Amino acid sequence: MEKDLTQEQKYILAKKRVEKISKFYKHLATYVIVNSFLSAIFIVGDMNDGDTFMEAFSNYHNYKIWFFWGIGIAFQALNTFGLSLFMNKDWEQKKIQKYMDEQNYRR
Template identity: 40%
Template sequence: METNSVDKITKAKKRVKELKGFYTHLTIYIFINLFLMVAKLVGSHFYGNAFMGPFWHFSTFATPFFWGIGLSFHALKVFRKNPFFSKKWESRQIRKYMEKDRKEAEKYK
């Protein structure tokens, strides 16, 4: 009984650590990308559209896009959402392999 409660506490601590990591990641994402956007807007206002060259223009908008993809995968992992390998998919695979094993066993009878 006592080990069960210890396991629950350990799982809960791990879950809280995962959530804290995600929210830290999200906070950093927001602040860094806000800084990039504000720097681009202010710099463009004072120095024109050529502010820091074409690479800066690309990276200003590519950073939130590609980082956002990574952040989305992080969220899927933390919130236990897996659109590719759901519980339904797992049960279908288990049934498929059990049926295959049953057929092989019948073949050798």
């Protein structure tokens, strides 16, 4: 059973949703800026230890923080946008149509 919401309630819910999305994008921007800065520091540190630029740049240890913080970003994205970000009804309809077309093509 769906409740009828007043305009004020709808406004409050919409405002909270927008704030949540805004918070996610701010976190994403912080993620990119901070990790870029840290990776640059790690690369310069490796170069000071005698590595060439390409050795330091390709050292995966300099990017581990991207991965681990990225897991947190992924969970926040799922919390903010839900699974519908990836598998919404439109996606389902496209997949159904694709498989139907494949079946017709095989005949």
